[in-house]
Amino acid sequence: xxxxxxxxxxxxxxxxxxxxxxxxxxxxxxxxxxxxxxxxxxxxxxxxxxxxxxxxxxxxxxxxxxxxxxxxxxxxxxxxxxxxxxxxxxxxxxxxxxxxxxxxxxxxxxxxxx
Amino acid sequence: xxxxxxxxxxxxxxxxxxxxxxxxxxxxxxxxxxxxxxxxxxxxxxxxxxxxxxxxxxxxxxxxxxxxxxxxxxxxxxxxxxxxxxxxxxxxxxxxxxxxxxxxxxxxxxxxxxxx
Numbered sequence: 571x572x573x574x575x576x577x578x579x580x581x582x583x584x585x586x587x588x589x590x591x592x593x594x595x596x597x598x599x600x601x602x603x604x605x606x607x608x609x610x611x612x613x614x615x616x617x618x619x620x621x622x623x624x625x626x627x628x629x630x631x632x633x634x635x636x637x638x639x640x641x642x643x644x645x646x647x648x649x650x651x652x653x654x655x656x657x658x659x660x661x662x663x664x665x666x667x668x669x670x671x672x673x674x675x676x677x678x679x680x681x682x683x684x
Numbered sequence: 685x686x687x688x689x690x691x692x693x694x695x696x697x698x699x700x701x702x703x704x705x706x707x708x709x710x711x712x713x714x715x716x717x718x719x720x721x722x723x724x725x726x727x728x729x730x731x732x733x734x735x736x737x738x739x740x741x742x743x744x745x746x747x748x749x750x751x752x753x754x755x756x757x758x759x760x761x762x763x764x765x766x767x768x769x770x771x772x773x774x775x776x777x778x779x780x781x782x783x784x785x786x787x788x789x790x791x792x793x794x795x796x797x798x799x800x
Contacts, residue, residue: 574726604788612775612791613727658726670715670779671740672789674726 572597576659576675584683587649591678593659594641603635603642604672606658613658616644649682656680686710688792690776696798697766704762705795709778716759717789718751719775720744727775733759734781766799773797 573596583589595603602620606613617626619635619642626633630649635642646653656679660672689708697703709716714735719727730749731741735756745751748766753759763770773796777789 606791612793615788615790618788660726671717671729671732671742672719672727673729676724676726 572661572663572673574659574661574673574675576657576678578678579676580679580681582681582683583649585650587682588645588647589649589680591644591646591657591659591680592641593643593675595659595661595673596640597661597663597673599663600637601662601664601670604660604662605633605642605644606660608656608658608677609654616657646680649680651682651684654680654682688776688778688790690774690792690795692795693793694796694798696800698800699766699768701766702762702764703766703797704760705774705776705797706758706760707776707778707792708758709776710780710790713778713780713790714756715779715781715787715789716753717777717779718759718761719777721773721775721794722771730761730774763797766797768799771797771799 575594577592604618605616617633622637630647633644656677658677660674691706716733718730721727729742731751733753736753748764751761773794775794776792779787779789
């Protein structure tokens with residue numbers, strides 16, 4: 571069974587701090603790894619990673635994938651209170667053709683205090 | 685608004701009643717997914733459509749659950765004889781099937797079901 575594990579499960583920081591969120595996975599036939607941000611509503615897409623070692627960056631957020639060690643990290647620099655949310659890691663895996671479901675981790679609850 | 689939409693946003697029902705939720709995907713997306721999310725957990729996959737064909741169902745989807753996408757556009761998820769354990773957020777997502785591409789799933793706002 572596909573498994574995605576995120577750590578830490580929760581994190582409290584002060585504005586301006588840098589945080590690193592971790593995601594490890596065990597899946598069959600990996601296709602991609604995705605990061606989502608979830609506030610009190612549906613998840614919103616952040617990044618999709620398919621290749622090892624290539625950093626994806628969007629403003630203060632960046633992410634990288636290591637397909638050999640089966641993990642990804644999401645970095646947030648100069649955190650702001652608006653970054654407070656649950657960050658979800660999901661892995662898309664399958665045998666191709668018909669199987670495109672995502673397996674999610676439990677998420678990391680990030681709280682940024684002013 | 686060209687995003688994924690879901691209706692209703694909230695549903696309160698009594699145990700034993702049937703409920704039906706609707707999802708309208710992004711118009712050019714031919715893949716549609718249903719997930720269920722409970723408090724403190726990530727979304728869990730329920731089922732997936734490519735156009736009108738239901739290609740996979742999770743073992744979480746008991747025989748009380750049925751999903752349809754009759755014309756390959758909107759989808760409905762019905763839960764019969766609801767139980768308190770069905771209380772959750774039901775999320776719909778859609779993605780585009782591009783040749784040789786891996787496309788991200790975009791989520792709707794969800795339907796929060798409370799079974800009393």
